[in-house]
Amino acid sequence: MRENRYFVCLLVPKQGFEFGIAEILLEIECPITLQRAMSANLTPPITKPNFLVSWLKNPPQKLFRPLIALLFILTLWQVLCGSPESSLPSPIKTFQDTSDLIFNPFFDNGGTDKGLFWQILASLQRVAVGYTLAAIVGIGLGILIGSNAFMFEALDPLFQILRTVPPLAWLPIALAGFQEANPSAIFVIFITAIWPIIINTTVGVQQIPQDYKNVAKVLRLKGFKYFREIMFPAAVPYIFTGLRIGIGLSWLAIVAAEMLVGGVGIGFFIWDSYNSSQLSEIILALIYVGVVGLILDRLVGWVASLVVPSEPQV
Amino acid sequence: MNALSTTDSSSPSEISRPTSSPTSSPTLPQTPSPMTSHFLEIDGISKIYPTAKGSYTVLEDVNLTIDEGEFICLIGHSGCGKSTLLNMVAGLNKPTEGQILLKNQRITEPGPDRMVIFQNYSLLPWKTAYENVYLAVEQVYKHRSAQEKKDITLEHLELVGLTEAINKKPSQLSGGMKQRVAIARALATRPEVLIMDEPFGALDPITREEMQEELVNIWETHPSTVLMITHDLDEALFLADRLVMMTNGPSANIGEILEIPFPRPRNRAQVVESPKYRELRNHALDFLFRRFAHDDALE
Numbered sequence: 001m002r003e004n005r006y007f008v009c010l011l012v013p014k015q016g017f018e019f020g021i022a023e024i025l026l027e028i029e030c031p032i033t034l035q036r037a038m039s040a041n042l043t044p045p046i047t048k049p050n051f052l053v054s055w056l057k058n059p060p061q062k063l064f065r066p067l068i069a070l071l072f073i074l075t076l077w078q079v080l081c082g083s084p085e086s087s088l089p090s091p092i093k094t095f096q097d098t099s100d101l102i103f104n105p106f107f108d109n110g111g112t113d114k115g116l117f118w119q120i121l122a123s124l125q126r127v128a129v130g131y132t133l134a135a136i137v138g139i140g141l142g143i144l145i146g147s148n149a150f151m152f153e154a155l156d157p158l159f160q161i162l163r164t165v166p167p168l169a170w171l172p173i174a175l176a177g178f179q180e181a182n183p184s185a186i187f188v189i190f191i192t193a194i195w196p197i198i199i200n201t202t203v204g205v206q207q208i209p210q211d212y213k214n215v216a217k218v219l220r221l222k223g224f225k226y227f228r229e230i231m232f233p234a235a236v237p238y239i240f241t242g243l244r245i246g247i248g249l250s251w252l253a254i255v256a257a258e259m260l261v262g263g264v265g266i267g268f269f270i271w272d273s274y275n276s277s278q279l280s281e282i283i284l285a286l287i288y289v290g291v292v293g294l295i296l297d298r299l300v301g302w303v304a305s306l307v308v309p310s311e312p313q314v
Numbered sequence: 315m316n317a318l319s320t321t322d323s324s325s326p327s328e329i330s331r332p333t334s335s336p337t338s339s340p341t342l343p344q345t346p347s348p349m350t351s352h353f354l355e356i357d358g359i360s361k362i363y364p365t366a367k368g369s370y371t372v373l374e375d376v377n378l379t380i381d382e383g384e385f386i387c388l389i390g391h392s393g394c395g396k397s398t399l400l401n402m403v404a405g406l407n408k409p410t411e412g413q414i415l416l417k418n419q420r421i422t423e424p425g426p427d428r429m430v431i432f433q434n435y436s437l438l439p440w441k442t443a444y445e446n447v448y449l450a451v452e453q454v455y456k457h458r459s460a461q462e463k464k465d466i467t468l469e470h471l472e473l474v475g476l477t478e479a480i481n482k483k484p485s486q487l488s489g490g491m492k493q494r495v496a497i498a499r500a501l502a503t504r505p506e507v508l509i510m511d512e513p514f515g516a517l518d519p520i521t522r523e524e525m526q527e528e529l530v531n532i533w534e535t536h537p538s539t540v541l542m543i544t545h546d547l548d549e550a551l552f553l554a555d556r557l558v559m560m561t562n563g564p565s566a567n568i569g570e571i572l573e574i575p576f577p578r579p580r581n582r583a584q585v586v587e588s589p590k591y592r593e594l595r596n597h598a599l600d601f602l603f604r605r606f607a608h609d610d611a612l613e
Contacts, residue, residue, distance in 0.1 A: 229449060
């Protein structure tokens with residue numbers, strides 16, 4: 001009698017969002033009573049704890065190491081900047097100085113004297129406008145250039161030069177052109193984000209395998225149908241690579257642009273804090289900028305994971 | 315049956331040229347027998363590629379006539395222009411000289427009346443098996459209802475035995491299954507000519523034999539004209555009505571055409587055991603390895 005053999009199904013988290021099923025053959029030699037007790041409620045107690053255990057086991061390790069690193073860096077920082085004559089504030093002093101800003105991000109005293117939530121929101125709005133425009137124009141131009149050899153040869157060298165121009169170098173010409181601060185800042189975002197989007201979309205369209213093009217030719221897929229069925233799905237992983245680089249660059253550029261153009265926004269907040277010698281506020285703002293940048297990057301990555309076909313090219 | 319739509323030939327004299335009188339095509343010094351009209355005529359085809367070192371002639375003056383419903387296999391060493399020739403029939407490539415006529419109409423561009431099955435399947439990886447076939451059905455049967463198009467798609471997936479896997483993406487399918495989807499996609503459009511470029515080259519030997527049998531079964535129930543490139547002599551002898559053996563490039567041509575007289579339906583064991591099979595096989599081997607031997611070994 002081999003009733004004391006149990007197949008146990010475990011849900012094991014794999015990469016991404018998938019769950020794999022691992023079957024494990026357990027051979028349990030144990031007293032009849034215990035065996036009966038186990039077989040009575042076999043599935044719930046073994047499946048659930050294992051799932052939970054494996055779920056709990058992995059993330060803590062992933063959290064644990066960065067936490068130690070963070071603690072180490074904070075300690076080092078405290079040691080280096082702890083003395084009263086230090087030119088930069090220590091982490092403890094930073095927290096003490098900025099606790100008002102941290103715990104009350106929503107105040108609004110008019111003018112540029114607003115909580116960090118509003119400052120960041122203002123910056124995000126500029127990025128949203130500039131980046132959206134860059135995405136639309138960039139993808140459009142990329143498709144045009146990628147599918148047309150003449151346009152590619154004509155424009156690619158130009159783009160290769162323009163893309164190396166640092167974002168802030170565009171600001172004076174934008175200010176001269178727009179005569180206003182806000183559109184100029186948005187233009188800087190636009191012009192910063194557009195190059196990687198154009199270039200990656202172009203590559204994405206150019207690399208469409210000849211096989212897919214042949215299928216399209218034999219089936220006479222043309223115009224919008226060709227775009228929808230072949231070109232866009234084949235190029236979309238490249239497009240999202242460009243979009244992801246673009247969002248990172250946008251966020252890099254907005255801080256610098258806002259420092260120069262002023263108004264509400266995290267960039268000007270940093271500059272303003274520097275001018276009023278609030279070094280702790282600068283440090284807090286930098287942390288926020290980093291966190292928001294990470295969130296933006298992950299957001300685009302998440303959208304990509306929804307849109308990009310999961311299968312690699314055959 | 316979808317209408318043949320290669321009508322936009324630039325030269326009106328070639329659209330519907332009279333078959334009973336000699337033609338006066340300027341590119342053709344000799345015309346095929348004007349008395350008979352063939353289904354598919356490859357007519358004095360040459361393909362010359364310009365290169366930095368001067369022009370490179372892949373094919374020179376290839377002539378072949380094929381009847382409706384024939385199963386033709388092409389064999390030859392790599393680089394002999396087999397694929398170039400079939401791509402020209404498909405319309406993916408244009409001949410430098412000569413012309414290809416399908417039902418007396420000149421082939422000028424690709425179209426679903428000449429479906430191609432490629433060695434690497436050419437399925438769209440972002441579409442399921444069903445969607446891959448449906449895309450072709452949708453393009454060909456533009457005026458049918460959605461339900462009819464769905465039925466045609468499912469019917470052909472069933473024909474190749476893929477009912478279970480219709481919602482799987484190509485990456486989830488084995489090589490044999492992928493090639494089945496490609497065959498279903500090709501057959502669903504009811505092509506006049508089915509062009510296959512080493513369709514089973516990437517499959518393991520067992521799957522390859524299975525697919526050969528399935529292909530023959532489907533071809534016998536759904537007759538169409540088949541042009542198939544293969545590197546496998548046994549495959550060619552089992553499948554083909556005629557085996558076209560190409561000479562080596564450059565300036566390749568048809569060296570010899572073997573009639574394969576085994577009655578259909580063919581039984582592989584019986585075919586292989588017949589003395590005629592050995593005779594044909596030895597003859598073809600002699601052609602490929604002695605008379606037109608090549609540095610590259612036959613796969």
